[in-house]
Amino acid sequence: MKTIKITFLLVLISFCGELYAQQTPASKQSTAVTIVGAKAHIGNGEVIENSLIIFENGKLTQVMDATTTKMQYRGTIINAEGKHVYPGFIAPNSTLGLVEIDAVRATDDQDEVGEMLPHIRSIVAYNAESRIIESMRPNGVLTAQITPRGGTISGTSSIVQLDAWNWEDAAVRTDDGLHINWPSSFTRGRWWEGEDPGMKANKKYQEEVLKLNQFFNNSRAYLAGDQKLVNLPYKAMESVFSNDKRVFIHVDLEKEILDVLQFKKDQNIENLVIVGGYEALTVADALKENNVAVLATRPHTSPGRDDLDYDYNYKMAKLLTDKGVLVGLESSGQMEAMNTRNLPFYAGTVASFGMDKEEALKLVTSNTAQILGIDNMIGTLERGKDATLFISEGDALDMRTNKLTKAFVQGREISLESHQTELYKRYSNKYKPEKE
Structure with missing residues (x-):
């Protein structure tokens, strides 16, 4: 009986840890990443409508117009066509x-x-x-x-x-x-x-x-x-x-x-x-x-x-x-x-x-x-700077369209989950209309 109680307590602690633990920081970037097709907001007033962005070892190596280059893609390829990319x-x-x-x-x-x-x-x-x-x-x-x-x-x-x-x-x-x-x-x-x-x-x-x-x-x-x-x-x-x-x-x-x-x-x-x-x-x-x-x-x-x-x-x-x-x-x-x-x-x-x-x-x-x-180091999407950036489905300055799909800090892909997003997922299906 005592063994059962201890086991139950350990399971409960583990569950609570999963429920309330912080997001684990991302590991150091190990492979190159190529983002292609996004509308890039450079951060200095410039915009590239169809961009090609490559970063490796935590640094931006290429930021250019995808329509005017034959640059070979490297590493993990992210198709961001129709989306927007911003500096963090x-x-x-x-x-x-x-x-x-x-x-x-x-x-x-x-x-x-x-x-x-x-x-x-x-x-x-x-x-x-x-x-x-x-x-x-x-x-x-x-x-x-x-x-x-x-x-x-x-x-x-x-x-x-x-x-x-x-x-x-x-x-x-x-x-x-x-x-x-x-x-x-x-x-x-x-x-x-x-x-x-x-x-x-x-x-x-x-x-x-x-x-x-x-x-x-x-x-x-x-x-x-x-x-x-x-x-x-x-x-x-x-x-x-x-x-x-x-x-x-x-x-x-x-x-x-x-x-x-x-x-x-x-x-x-x-x-x-x-x-x-x-x-x-x-x-x-x-x-x-x-x-x-x-x-x-x-x-x-x-x-x-x-x-x-x-x-x-x-x-x-x-x-x-x-x-x-x-x-x-x-x-x-x-x-x-x-x-x-x-x-x-x-x-x-x-x-x-x-x-x-x-x-x-x-x-x-x-x-x-x-x-x-x-x-x-940061603030704009330019070669040599930290790859601290994110991809959004729409205009990131508008709360209606600021919907991040990916984010990177110094080239590391980070989690976009939080206590709020977990609660949203938990309750979003609670009040769905019943099927007739």
């Missing part, structure tokens, strides 16, 4: 893998205690087996910048591909950028401390900006000294001052953005990116002049002010692009980890409000790759 979408400023369930504190590792935390590395907290991550891939989101939150200086982000056993396997570029939450020039009254409610000018704004400048100055002084006493925050600033690491400043208001541009000059920061930039349009000329890119806030939100057009959020990325600013799309905000899967549809919304479809595609591919400094 890139999600910047994301907390994927850092938070699993917002209401369960033990699964939330996006924030550390303290204000100036340049030495905090998000990559070591990244959970490659997050169930949220596997739900990104069926929509074509295959790469993400994993970004910490909180404090004035939140820490350092890293860029990962979304099919891996652990953070070491996932890493595309570690410690790519420092993230700073710029002080706000306005503050809300804290009722719990007896302050009047509502928005008001932040009287400590200049003091907080000065404190940030002092931290940078003190870090430089420390690095120029003998460094006998180890100071991890100051030490972590070395790669910022050498311009090996980008600086991402999270800021929205016009005055604050102008102060950020002054901060860039004062601190001699070469690679600075605005994240959010809700009022960036009003200072677009200054951003262009200072060669500052913008990771624009997601379009699927309500206007932030009463005097803005109802469609301001939808067209903001286009208007900034028209001004000559390099723009990508990010998805921070309410339920940001889960909503990252909607990244292609954010670009689709921008396209529906005036931007050319291929230009909108760049907002989540080549533009973002350039902003993150990984455009030599």
Whole structure:
């Protein structure tokens, strides 16, 4: 009887493991793959109506027009006639893998205690087996910048591909950028401390900006000294001052953005990116002049002010692009980890409000790759770059036709199954009409 109970328990555990286990990461590419006949959206604005794409050892070796070449097919041949092929979408400023369930504190590792935390590395907290991550891939989101939150200086982000056993396997570029939450020039009254409610000018704004400048100055002084006493925050600033690491400043208001541009000059920061930039349009000329890119806030939100057009959020990325600013799309905000899967549809919304479809595609591919400094690896379908791409039955920026049939990360064919797809298959036949 005891043996039967143990056997039953083992079977039950095995069943639950099959039901709830993560998708096993794909093995390294072993044979060449040829995709022929698809409409290829290169990611840089170009389109090849009848394409021939070959990749092996994880790298693209051929991307050309199939009608004008006699190139011999290699390895596994995929007939994608009538379908579309895209570079994998890139999600910047994301907390994927850092938070699993917002209401369960033990699964939330996006924030550390303290204000100036340049030495905090998000990559070591990244959970490659997050169930949220596997739900990104069926929509074509295959790469993400994993970004910490909180404090004035939140820490350092890293860029990962979304099919891996652990953070070491996932890493595309570690410690790519420092993230700073710029002080706000306005503050809300804290009722719990007896302050009047509502928005008001932040009287400590200049003091907080000065404190940030002092931290940078003190870090430089420390690095120029003998460094006998180890100071991890100051030490972590070395790669910022050498311009090996980008600086991402999270800021929205016009005055604050102008102060950020002054901060860039004062601190001699070469690679600075605005994240959010809700009022960036009003200072677009200054951003262009200072060669500052913008990771624009997601379009699927309500206007932030009463005097803005109802469609301001939808067209903001286009208007900034028209001004000559390099723009990508990010998805921070309410339920940001889960909503990252909607990244292609954010670009689709921008396209529906005036931007050319291929230009909108760049907002989540080549533009973002350039902003993150990984455009030599991913972001477009070009020879020599990683074979991180997918095949869709239709337009991948439209939720009605974004239906992936195959996806590859660094040449490895990955699973497109997730908890959601399993549930869909389970319940899709439940309410079929009865046959007469």
